[in-house]
Amino acid sequence: EVQLVESGGGLVQPGGSLTLSCVASGFTFSNYWVTWVRQAPGKGLEWVANIKQDGSDKYYVDSVKGRFTISRDNAINSLFLQMHNLTPEDTAVYYCVRELESSGVYYGEYWGQGTLVTVSS
Amino acid sequence: EIVLTQSPATLSLSPGERATLSCRASQSVSRSLAWYQQKPGQAPRLLIYDASTRATGIPARFSGSGSGTDFTLTISSLEPEDFAIYYCHQRTSWPLPFGGGTKVEMK
Numbered sequence: 001e002v003q004l005v006e007s008g009g010g011l012v013q014p015g016g017s018l019t020l021s022c023v024a025s026g027f028t029f030s031n032y033w034v035t036w037v038r039q040a041p042g043k044g045l046e047w048v049a050n051i052k053q054d055g056s057d058k059y060y061v062d063s064v065k066g067r068f069t070i071s072r073d074n075a076i077n078s079l080f081l082q083m084h085n086l087t088p089e090d091t092a093v094y095y096c097v098r099e100l101e102s103s104g105v106y107y108g109e110y111w112g113q114g115t116l117v118t119v120s121s
Numbered sequence: 122e123i124v125l126t127q128s129p130a131t132l133s134l135s136p137g138e139r140a141t142l143s144c145r146a147s148q149s150v151s152r153s154l155a156w157y158q159q160k161p162g163q164a165p166r167l168l169i170y171d172a173s174t175r176a177t178g179i180p181a182r183f184s185g186s187g188s189g190t191d192f193t194l195t196i197s198s199l200e201p202e203d204f205a206i207y208y209c210h211q212r213t214s215w216p217l218p219f220g221g222g223t224k225v226e227m228k
Contacts, residue, residue, distance in 0.1 A: 037165075045157075045165065045208055045219040061216045095164055102171050105212050107155045109176065111164035 002026040009115030022079040022096030030074040033099040038092035125220035133228040140196040144209035
């Protein structure tokens with residue numbers, strides 16, 4: 001069974017930092033692109049960043065470029081999101097997502113249950 | 122930047138009725154579009170990808186159609202567990218936006 005378990009969320013002050021983790025199981029982690037998607041309370045979904053199987057390609061939404069860093073460690077089946085200079089607009093549930101590839105296009109097939117990040121003083 | 126507009130914002134229907142949800146893109150996304158279902162307190166679930174391909178384990182009452190800029194998700198006969206929010210998502214052009222969602226609520 002595919003499982004993605006996020007951790008690391010919590011309350012942080014504006015300007016602070018946090019690192020999210022996602023541990024994958026039930027599949028060969030190193031074979032898949034993986035993604036972070038977030039959802040502000042009561043709002044819609046926002047794709048944040050994703051990373052290629054070997055970590056050589058990474059993409060970010062403009063609003064987090066220069067502040068967030070996505071990384072992975074295939075040896076321990078883990079995905080990370082380092083977040084710096086956080087603002088209240090970063091408050092959201094952050095989901096770890098395994099991508100499905102179809103003819104070169106990628107879709108979020110499996111989702112973790114999410115971890116809540118709250119940025120507030 | 123591509124914008125996805127979903128309509129209606131809310132759909133009030135009864136179990137057994139047919140639901141038709143629309144997603145319109147501001148420019149062509151070919152067939153690189155997915156539909157997700159999200160229930161309160163849960164993560165989204167992939168229903169449809171490549172505009173019309175059902176994801177693993179998705180019941181046949183869910184179907185997707187369209188290409189270019191106009192897409193439709195159809196639920197042929199609503200089951201009680203189908204009342205949820207549905208999002209479309211394009212995978213053609215950065216920053217890969219989602220639509221604003223359609224809430225399917227019980228009438």
